[in-house]
Amino acid sequence: MANEQTKVIAGIDTHADTHHVAVITDTGRHMADREFPAAGAGDQGIIDFITGFGPVLAVGVEGTGSYGAELSRVLVREGIHVVEVMRPNRQARRLQGKSDPLDAYQAAESVLAGRAATTPKSRDGAVESLRVLRAERATAMRARVAVMAQVRAILVTAPESIRAKYRAMTSPALMAALERTRPAGPVSEPLASTATVLKRLAVRYRHLHHELAQIDAELDAILAFHAPMLRDLQGVGTDVASQLLVTAGDNPERITTEAKFAALVGVAPIPASSGKTSRHRLSRAGDRQANKAIHHVVLVRMRYDSRTRAYVARRRQEGKSTKEIMRCLKRYVAREIYDQLRHPRPAPDAGTLRTTRTAKHLTLQQAADALHVWPTALSRLERGLSRDDVFHQRYETWLREH
Structure with a gap:
């Protein structure tokens, strides 16, 4: 063991069953590495291991949003500075090889070199509840769409006696009518089996519809308590607000500037100039779901907000394309949303x-x-x-x- 004055940095390569930990000094010298089980006792063993070499400057954890989520929470509760580490560079892997100890040492070296400096999401508050609810909502939405598509596909090849009843119906009316049916006859008969399957699919559709309504109500309740003023912004509803909060995390203070938030949501302008042409293009980086949410806000404002419509008309007269105008609008919207996330202000009393x-x-x-x-x-x-x-x-x- 080194003397008590030695300051160390740890790197952790996380997996489903085990975590591999490596420790280096603040000058980059490798000290030791060890594998621990990915469980409660293993987390405490990791803390004892890394603190046994001296004061811990930081711990670089790979996979803070998956296998390393619980470990990151445990380390933060112990007062240890945790840094999110991205996957090791592929070129370095090809040159140096890959193993758990190598990945752990590379994580520690990334922190020491300053290549990794991102504070991970804390995942211990209301925003984490929004995240898991949105994950459930996404699968329920896909399932409901799949049920409707399957019903339409079955009706295409169904006997004419069935097709004729539902040909002109809208989707909600179709599902309600199918659920009220009372199929009869042996399932070996195509007419009876088709009617039975359509009824069961309609019942499944109704259950999914009610499940989605319940999820939306729970999202509304969390937003009303946690960020009631975010939805005051033009074009920001429950879906958009919940996604932007999930992107920012339970600790939005980790995003120190609105420029960093713009990069996080993929709306920071990217230079695309060459020769005599000077222009910027849309960013394709960042959180794509957050980018989709901001895109939705821009579309709503371009249609309903008088100030935005006036801006669009002015920029079109300047020769800007619709894509370029939307890129600018996304940047403005990101600035407004970041300001509301960090310094919430109520809407004026209308x-x-x-x-x-x-x-x-x-x-x-x-x-x-x-x-x-x-x-x-x-x-x-x-x-x-x-x-x-x-x-x-x-x-x-x-x-x-x-």
Whole structure:
């Protein structure tokens, strides 16, 4: 063992059944490595092993989002700084070979060299509950789509006596009608077996529909308690809000700048210039599910938000393509969402707008004409169904002047 003043860094290669731990000094000298079981006793053994060489500067853990999740939580509770380590470089693997001890030492060396500096998600709060609920929801959604597709496929080849009953029905009406049927006859007969299978599929569809409704209600309850103001943003609903919170994690303070958040969700502009051309393109990196969520927000705002529509019209006049405009909008949306995640602010009180307008005997149409917006957009703002802080301030100013 080294003297007590030796500072060490550990690297851990995690697996389903075992974890391999390697320890190096703060100067890079290899000290020891050992394999431990991936269980409660093994976690305590890892802590005793790495702390036995001296003060621990950091521990690089590979797979903090899978096999190393519980180990990372245990190390953090012990006051040990944990760093997320990516999979070792493939070129280095080809040159140096691969084994659990080599991977563990490479994890420690990545921390020492500064190549690994990411704080892992803590996975110990409400956001972890959102994550597991979303995982369940995703499989239920796929199963429901598969059931509907199977029903449609069976109806294509079903006897005409069955096809004729359901040919013009929409999907919800079709499933309700199939569930009410009472198939009769031996299953060896194609007509009876087809009707029986269709009824069972309709019953399965209803169960999946109810399961999804229950999951959505649980997601709503968590969001209402954990991040009630995130959904105040224009275009951010339950699905988008829950995904963005899962991406940020239970410890969003680990994302220290909004530029890092933009890179995390894949909306940071990527240079794509050459010669006399100077431009940027959409990023294809980052969390793709979070990128999809922000893409949804942009689509909603391009259709319903007056400020966004004005921005799109102006950039098109400048010669920007739709893809380039959406790239810019995604960056703006990411900045707004990051600010709301780190410093939540409630939406302005929309209830006072309608009260003030009616007290001054102004009609909705008069206000809409003066502000150059559709009456429906103004009505949604007054009822708190949409949020636009800039336009809210403009509307308040106009009401005060009249």
